[in-house]
Amino acid sequence: MLLQAGIELLGRYHIVRAIGQGGMSAVYAAFDRQLNTPVAIKHFRNHDPALHASLDREAQILARLQHPALPRVYDIRRDNDDAYLIMDLIEGETLGTLLTQRGSGFEPATVVAWAATLAEPLSYLHQQTPPVIHRDIKPHNVMRTPAGKLILLDFGLAKQWSTGQQSVIAYTLPYASLEQIQGTNTLDQRSDVYGFGATLYHLLTNREPVDALTRASAQIYANPDPLPLPSSLNNAVTPALDRVLMDSLALRADARPASIRTVVALLQAAQSATVSVPLVAANSAGQPTIRVDSQLPDGVSYATPRRFEPRPAPASTPAAPPRPRRSFFQQSPFEQANPGQWLVPQFEKRYEEPKPFSPLNNQQWMTTQQDSNSRMNAMLDDEELENPTQVMNVVFILIVLILLGAFSFLS
Numbered sequence: 001m002l003l004q005a006g007i008e009l010l011g012r013y014h015i016v017r018a019i020g021q022g023g024m025s026a027v028y029a030a031f032d033r034q035l036n037t038p039v040a041i042k043h044f045r046n047h048d049p050a051l052h053a054s055l056d057r058e059a060q061i062l063a064r065l066q067h068p069a070l071p072r073v074y075d076i077r078r079d080n081d082d083a084y085l086i087m088d089l090i091e092g093e094t095l096g097t098l099l100t101q102r103g104s105g106f107e108p109a110t111v112v113a114w115a116a117t118l119a120e121p122l123s124y125l126h127q128q129t130p131p132v133i134h135r136d137i138k139p140h141n142v143m144r145t146p147a148g149k150l151i152l153l154d155f156g157l158a159k160q161w162s163t164g165q166q167s168v169i170a171y172t173l174p175y176a177s178l179e180q181i182q183g184t185n186t187l188d189q190r191s192d193v194y195g196f197g198a199t200l201y202h203l204l205t206n207r208e209p210v211d212a213l214t215r216a217s218a219q220i221y222a223n224p225d226p227l228p229l230p231s232s233l234n235n236a237v238t239p240a241l242d243r244v245l246m247d248s249l250a251l252r253a254d255a256r257p258a259s260i261r262t263v264v265a266l267l268q269a270a271q272s273a274t275v276s277v278p279l280v281a282a283n284s285a286g287q288p289t290i291r292v293d294s295q296l297p298d299g300v301s302y303a304t305p306r307r308f309e310p311r312p313a314p315a316s317t318p319a320a321p322p323r324p325r326r327s328f329f330q331q332s333p334f335e336q337a338n339p340g341q342w343l344v345p346q347f348e349k350r351y352e353e354p355k356p357f358s359p360l361n362n363q364q365w366m367t368t369q370q371d372s373n374s375r376m377n378a379m380l381d382d383e384e385l386e387n388p389t390q391v392m393n394v395v396f397i398l399i400v401l402i403l404l405g406a407f408s409f410l411s
Contacts, residue, residue, distance in 0.1 A: 197248025
């Protein structure tokens with residue numbers, strides 16, 4: 001049950017309003033009448049003695065922290081079975097609220113800038129002795145003040161990490177690493193790397209990431225990872241940013257970047273290495289230029305850009321009709337006018353000696369000879385061949401016929 005506004009708490013804190021509540025606690029905006037300053041009070045409604053002992057240890061750790069992006073913890077007070085953690089009141093709106101108001105993912109440049117800002121308080125926590133693991137990094141635990149400053153909230157869930165000992169387990173499922181969900185006793189800063197990557201994923205895509213348990217189940221059954229790439233949900237996200245975020249959300253702790261600062265360095269390198277196609281410069285030849293702003297670090301790659309030539313302008317005049325196909329043996333007018341350049345060369349035949357003339361081998365000679373013999377026989381049988389003159393005439397005619405036949409053969 002929430003405390004009513006206007007009541008006095010612990011004899012000095014005037015409750016102004018309720019800010020929010022969770023499963024084990026509620027947060028109120030109050031006014032400290034003794035110090036004359038606004039404060040935030042986190043009220044734990046739990047009667048478990050182990051929780052109260054854990055809160056004492058956490059309050060001692062958090063009271064030593066001094067960072068401009070972390071709320072200061074002043075005191076921890078008890079009233080019967082209730083515990084109250086007194087800290088700075090941070091006014092503004094959470095990144096989760098801003099994301100809901102926007103209705104879509106933020107630009108990558110904005111998210112990378114926020115990541116660089118949040119890396120400072122998180123790295124400060126991880127450098128403490130022993131290291132302080134936040135365990136519940138998410139958009140609703142990051143406050144943006146009216147001046148634009150980011151403050152990391154909800155240190156009631158921050159736990160001291162030490163080997164063999166663990167505080168009360170508390171997390172938000174979509175942002176919790178697998179080892180945190182399993183209750184591993186030895187958590188380190190790579191667990192916060194997972195929550196950090198999940199927060200950036202949500203800010204870029206406006207969608208909570210698939211929780212680690214669901215992803216681990218898919219891996220056990222050899223199914224694809226159900227976590228979609230950020231670029232599939234936000235076209236402004238580059239493949240290089242995809243790689244960094246997916247590495248931060250690796251199920252195995254040793255597969256993630258070693259620290260928050262490493263994640264930010266990779267994000268900034270991936271963001272600055274974006275391939276851009278600027279407008280055509282005045283001194284160019286009309287071709288767009290592709291510029292790579294910087295080189296990516298090892299482990300981060302991007303596809304090599306290709307150069308695209310502009311298409312030629314369409315022809316204003318109609319295309320000429322296709323030329324008719326002609327036979328291979330048909331000559332063009334130019335070929336007919338210059339036959340000597342286009343004739344296929346004739347290969348010379350091998351010289352052969354002429355064969356001697358033989359009437360027996362010539363059919364035309366035999367036919368002529370037979371015709372001459374038939375006429376001669378007919379004339380000899382004729383009764384008019386009675387004197388030698390006629391016989392000589394017949395012989396002369398026969399010789400002429402033989403000569404004509406021989407001449408026609410030779411020609």
